[in-house]
Amino acid sequence: MKEKTRTSVRIAILAMPETSASVVYGMYDMFMSAGRDWGLIVEGAPGVAPFAPQVVSRHGASLVAANNVRITPDATLDACAHADVVCVPELMVAPGEALEGRFAQEIDCLRSCYADGKILATACSGAILLAEAGLLDGHEATTHWAFCDLMTRRYPAVKVRRHRALVASGDGQRLIMAGGGTSWLDLALYLIARLAGVEIAMQTARINLVVWNDVGQQPFARLARTRQVEDAVIARCQAWIAGHYAEASPVAAMVQLSGLPERSFKRRFQQATGMSPLVYVHTLRLEEAKQMLESNQQPIEAIANEVGYEDASFFNRLFRRSVCLTPAQYRRKFGAMRLALDGGG
Structure with missing residues (x-):
């Protein structure tokens, strides 16, 4: 029997008690929106979603996140073996807090996934796990500004680029890091652009009112075409x-x-x-x-x-x-966004 061709990119989003539910489910929603919602709004029928995200955790059991919201994962860490991308949200730990042995199972999972050729992507302070795993040694990296000095001291082999909003490094640029509290938005858009195309990433940004590497929401004009009607x-x-x-x-x-x-x-x-x-x-x-x-x-x-x-x-x-926005203002904001996404394709 001929094997069915798989078309969806499988994304595992790692949930831990030290992560925020808003980031875990925000990333989930962004990946689910890509390719699907533009067609729904513009044409009246959802498009084909290129991503299949799921939330994973160490044991797969319900857990309380750092902001006291309960997260119910879809699977255990073992599901990462079948993913194409593993996303690590932020770690809500104090800079300098002892981490030895605290994330041993997650770190082993990340090492194994990287060795298997998967993409590892982190938001904000989540890059600390990649550094703890030794995966960033000799490579460029970025993280939240509050952790840059810590990363420089604790992991001297890592080339910390504290002013970079997003860094892709490692073998095949499969280690992707975004710095900043809301950097998961940039990270998700970058992954959508890289794995599904710039146009889908731009559509996703417009629907979700996301501005590349900026703060706050920006108004958009109504979508270009309403759905075809019965008349x-x-x-x-x-x-x-x-x-x-x-x-x-x-x-x-x-x-x-x-x-x-x-x-x-x-x-x-x-x-x-x-x-x-x-x-x-x-x-x-x-x-x-x-x-x-x-x-x-x-x-x-x-x-x-x-x-x-x-x-x-x-x-x-x-x-x-x-x-x-004036046309010139729009170009400065969204031209830079498209250029950044194009460069990551």
Whole structure:
């Protein structure tokens, strides 16, 4: 019997009493969202999820995390042998606290997984486990700023890069570390980009309102395309405008394509999509402009023209009103994010 091809990347997220439930389940949710939720929101049907995460712990039994939230793991550490990636959240221990023998089983598991060719990824102070395992000797590393001096003193063979937000090192760059309290977001996006593609990582960031290596949430414009609707006439117009939004007088062209009186067309379009035809066109144009601002260095005026706006000042005002950032601000934030994710692919 022919073996079934496995398509999902299996990710084990390590839970311990010293971890925070928000990080454990936050990473779980981020990996589950990738590839799935964009299709659900944009097209009305979930996409194929490229990841299969599960929470693992030493004994697989329910445990109370460092923030007093109960975690119920899916499996024991033995499940890591079948994973492609093992993620270590932060360790809520005081810098300098004795660790000898405290995480012996977890460290043995990490050593075995690395020897088997798996990716090991840590957030915040979780990199201490990799150092305790001896896996960082001779390699670059990063961790939370409060642990950098400790790592330098306790593990002198490790090349600590305290100002780096994310470091990938080791054989095949399979040791991945992100520093900072909310660095698990950066870590998850990096892994999504590396293992499933930059576009899926960017979609995941937008849906979850994540900004690469920044603090807080940033507003996003509405998604470019609502799902195709049951109204076949409007669905046909949606399909047409997706490739012709930059043309002059696109609403008039859709009215003509629909064969409906203008008033009837606008009413049915609003009912089907939740937007007026003009707002829908602007949303498509701005979404395309965002993609271009993220991925290239064309002048903003050229981007405005390419998506259908002859007046660059009008484009700037519309973009800022919709996205709450100027095009230049958006490029600085999300262009850097795409570049960082691309570089990690």
